[in-house]
Amino acid sequence: MTRIQTTRRKLLTSGALAAGAATLATPAVHAQSPIRWRLQTYAGAALGAQVVQPAVEAFNRAANGEMEIELSFADQLVPTEELFQAMQRGTIDAVQSDDDSMMSPTPVTVFGGYFPFACRHSLDVPVLFHDWGLNEIWDEAYSAVGVKHISAGAWDPCHFTMRDPIRSLEDLDGKRVFTFPTAGRFLARFGVVPVTLPWEDVEIALQTGELDGIAWAGITEAYEVGWADVTDYFLTNNISGAWCGSFFANMERWQELPEHLQEMLRLAFDSSHYYRQYWYWGGEARLRTGGGKLELTSIPDPEWATVERAAQEFWDEIADEGETQARVVSILREYNQMMENAGPPYRAG
Numbered sequence: 389m390t391r392i393q394t395t396r397r398k399l400l401t402s403g404a405l406a407a408g409a410a411t412l413a414t415p416a417v418h419a420q421s422p423i424r425w426r427l428q429t430y431a432g433a434a435l436g437a438q439v440v441q442p443a444v445e446a447f448n449r450a451a452n453g454e455m456e457i458e459l460s461f462a463d464q465l466v467p468t469e470e471l472f473q474a475m476q477r478g479t480i481d482a483v484q485s486d487d488d489s490m491m492s493p494t495p496v497t498v499f500g501g502y503f504p505f506a507c508r509h510s511l512d513v514p515v516l517f518h519d520w521g522l523n524e525i526w527d528e529a530y531s532a533v534g535v536k537h538i539s540a541g542a543w544d545p546c547h548f549t550m551r552d553p554i555r556s557l558e559d560l561d562g563k564r565v566f567t568f569p570t571a572g573r574f575l576a577r578f579g580v581v582p583v584t585l586p587w588e589d590v591e592i593a594l595q596t597g598e599l600d601g602i603a604w605a606g607i608t609e610a611y612e613v614g615w616a617d618v619t620d621y622f623l624t625n626n627i628s629g630a631w632c633g634s635f636f637a638n639m640e641r642w643q644e645l646p647e648h649l650q651e652m653l654r655l656a657f658d659s660s661h662y663y664r665q666y667w668y669w670g671g672e673a674r675l676r677t678g679g680g681k682l683e684l685t686s687i688p689d690p691e692w693a694t695v696e697r698a699a700q701e702f703w704d705e706i707a708d709e710g711e712t713q714a715r716v717v718s719i720l721r722e723y724n725q726m727m728e729n730a731g732p733p734y735r736a737g
Contacts, residue, residue: 423455423649425641430468430485430633432587433461434613438667439543440484443660447652455649457482462587469584472636476534481641484660486633488568494529495712500632501568502546502603504699506720508629508727508735510665513542520719526634529712536642539654541661543631544606544668546571548623549615551600553685557694566590567603571627574702575603578695594618603627608671611679622682625692627699635660 429440436459444459466474471490474480483490487500499506507513517523517540530537548554548565561579565572572582580603585593593599595618602615606626610616635657642650676684707717727734 422451422453423645425455425457425481425637426460426465427457427482427484428460428462428465428471428474428480429483430462430471430489430587432613435609436461438612439664440660442663443656446659447656450652450656451649455645455652468587472535475636475638478638478641480638482538482635482637484633484635486568486631488570489633491569492530494533495710496526496529496716498570498706498709498713499716500570500634502571502628502631503720504571504574504627504702505696506628506724507542507632508724510542510544510630510669512723512727513540513630513632514661516719516723520723522716522719525712525715530636531639534639536637536639538635538637538642539657539661540632540634541657541664542668543633543664544608544672545626545630546603546628547606547626548601548603549605549607549610549619549682550602550621550623551594551597551619553621553683554623554687555685556687557691563600564598565601565603566593566599571603574627574699577698577702591615591618606668606672607675607679607682608668610682611671611675616679616681620683621685622676624676624684624686625695627695 427440427444429436431439441459444457448456460480462468465480468485468489469491471480471483471485472492475483485500487494487497489501491497492500507516517526522540523537526537526540546567548560550563552559552563554560554563557578560575562581563579564581564583565575566583566585567575567580569582569584572580576582583593583599585599590599590602590604591614594601594615601619602610605615607616607622610619610622635653637653645653675682703717703720707714724735
């Protein structure tokens with residue numbers, strides 16, 4: 389009988405060879421290139437540094453080399469009005485914008501940005517999406533055009549920041565104002581001349597007089613991005629208590645992601661929504677009372693009530709445009725009636 393002797397050296401050598409073979413046969417997960425996405429926000433660099441960059445950076449750290457998002461600000465890769473098309477084609481992978489600014493070809497587009505008097509406070513937006521069915525309506529609308537609607541959230545209210553004081557509706561007549569498409573369509577009823585410009589050109593246009601003001605933001609943004617340095621007055625009346633916008637992705641790119649990365653994206657974007665809730669809420673109060681750059685003006689409540697009544701007529705016009713629009717308007721009416729019935733702090737008494 390032949391004895392087979394295995395020395396310690398042979399055992400270690402054969403073990404090392406076996407381990408090496410196993411290593412070669414096993415995919416080297418950490419050596420693989422990360423998934424790379426390009427995300428463009430409709431916000432300019434100064435604003436984007438607050439409202440999206442921290443969430444993107446947090447996601448990149450948490451993804452631990454599996455995925456990386458490259459963030460671009462307004463108009464850096466494509467013009468804002470082409471964001472939807474670029475995402476749908478896959479030229480860019482994801483977008484942060486309101487539906488209105490990116491010219492979304494869906495029936496819900498008019499409700500993005502500032503739909504007049506749909507919301508009075510920033511918390512209205514997530515409640516409407518999570519508890520009142522808007523998530524399902526947006527998902528249906530965007531799935532039909534090959535885009536994933538990931539989540540919606542609120543930004544600031546829509547006030548006028550102006551070169552000249554506004555103390556009556558008459559003062560708005562003829563004023564050239566940078567604003568959102570649907571908001572501009574509504575404000576034109578009061579003589580406002582809506583103007584569309586690249587976001588980064590707004591400050592210069594205010595300085596040169598090409599613009600008389602903006603109806604694009606609250607007072608927090610006016611200070612943050614420099615518009616408070618080239619205007620003098622802030623109108624305390626607003627046409628909406630909260631901007632409504634979302635994160636979107638190309639549907640194929642979204643479906644290619646493993647579930648855990650999809651969930652991480654949702655968590656990162658939810659952190660962005662949450663941050664804006666308190667950043668704007670605190671900033672609006674702090675800068676109204678202690679900002680020092682802008683004089684506050686107001687249109688008397690009885691006169692402003694005519695604007696609110698006109699908004700209800702505007703809602704009727706939008707509801708007549710299609711079944712989806714009618715569904716959303718019906719939800720908005722029922723929701724706002726409930727809030728009125730609930731009284732303070734939900735609505736003024």
